Amino acid sequence: MVKELHPQYAFFQGKIISISDAKVDIRTNALQYGTAIFEGIRSYWNEKDKCNYVFRMQDHYKRLLKNSNIMMIDIKYSIEQLCDTTIALLEKESYSEDAYIRPFAYNSGTKIGPKMIGVEQDLFIYSIPLGEYLDLNKPVSACVSSWGRLPDNCIPPRAKISGSYVNSALQKSEALLNGYDEAIVLAANGQHVSEGSAMNLFMVKNGSLITPPVYDDILEGITRDTVIVTAKNELGLETVERPIDRTELYTADELFFCGTGAQVSSIGSVDKRKIGTGAIGVITKKIQALYFKVVKNEIKNYRSWCTRVA
Numbered sequence: 001m002v003k004e005l006h007p008q009y010a011f012f013q014g015k016i017i018s019i020s021d022a023k024v025d026i027r028t029n030a031l032q033y034g035t036a037i038f039e040g041i042r043s044y045w046n047e048k049d050k051c052n053y054v055f056r057m058q059d060h061y062k063r064l065l066k067n068s069n070i071m072m073i074d075i076k077y078s079i080e081q082l083c084d085t086t087i088a089l090l091e092k093e094s095y096s097e098d099a100y101i102r103p104f105a106y107n108s109g110t111k112i113g114p115k116m117i118g119v120e121q122d123l124f125i126y127s128i129p130l131g132e133y134l135d136l137n138k139p140v141s142a143c144v145s146s147w148g149r150l151p152d153n154c155i156p157p158r159a160k161i162s163g164s165y166v167n168s169a170l171q172k173s174e175a176l177l178n179g180y181d182e183a184i185v186l187a188a189n190g191q192h193v194s195e196g197s198a199m200n201l202f203m204v205k206n207g208s209l210i211t212p213p214v215y216d217d218i219l220e221g222i223t224r225d226t227v228i229v230t231a232k233n234e235l236g237l238e239t240v241e242r243p244i245d246r247t248e249l250y251t252a253d254e255l256f257f258c259g260t261g262a263q264v265s266s267i268g269s270v271d272k273r274k275i276g277t278g279a280i281g282v283i284t285k286k287i288q289a290l291y292f293k294v295v296k297n298e299i300k301n302y303r304s305w306c307t308r309v310a
């Protein structure tokens with residue numbers, strides 16, 4: 001058997017160790033009940049600079065720490081310590097390709113019972129090589145899922161809770177089984193569009209950008225924020241955050257998904273209705289191109305978002 005080159009290491013129980021030694025007990029509370037929160041961060045290989053840049057790492061850890069308050073998970077590390085550990089881990093892996101980093105703060109205790117108090121907690125980090133999650137060269141097909149998004153007072157979507165990804169798994173699997181690439185999910189009120197199974201959504205209409213607001217059961221995505229900021233600064237495009245009805249999707253000029261995994265990916269059809277011309281839209285193409293320049297540290301104004309891996 002050929003040994004996989006990556007990943008070789010994990011940060012586990014306070015130390016960087018071989019990933020093959022990073023194992024959890026089958027009784028682990030988070031494994032049993034999904035009592036964990038996590039992040040997904042990307043690092044991008046820059047061929048010219050011959051190094052990787054981790055994109056908006058501080059913001060991802062800021063979100064993790066904020067969400068730890070929702071879930072009462074006590075993270076013992078500061079943002080600086082988490083960033084330093086991530087860079088140390090990536091330096092040891094020494095990727096020469098794009099990678100994905102998964103920090104995971106969880107109930108590591110082994111007692112029976114779903115609760116957030118009186119259980120040991122810990123945090124691990126590992127990384128994997130990661131190319132495209134959705135095809136970027138052609139528009140993806142999407143369906144409106146028969147599964148709704150979780151409401152905030154059941155399992156808050158903004159908290160990025162591992163157990164809540166059962167909801168995403170049901171949506172994505174249904175979409176794939178029905179021959180679509182991705183699912184679009186309606187908010188818990190059943191009326192408005194929320195997001196994709198693991199990515200946010202934007203609509204282009206009459207030259208402006210529209211995206212669901214934070215109160216429509218979305219994850220407050222860092223890529224969503226990146227698109228809002230960079231589209232305004234670099235392309236002069238304002239984003240309106242407002243509820244979107246299902247049928248507005250069918251009449252949009254362009255639609256695209258965005259997320260750390262999905263990056264910026266065009267949606268060519270929804271429920272078999274062609275969106276615009278069915279090809280990657282003009283504005284989507286511009287936003288996609290801009291996004292890849294920003295994440296690869298090619299635009300001076302956004303250098304503070306990119307952390308170099310030596």
Ligand code: PMP
Nearest residue numbers: 198199200219221222223259260
């Ligand atoms: N929504 C969901 C449900 C997600 O899992 C993700 C991926 N983290 C996103 C949106 C996009 O968030 P971000 O841009 O912060 O990766």
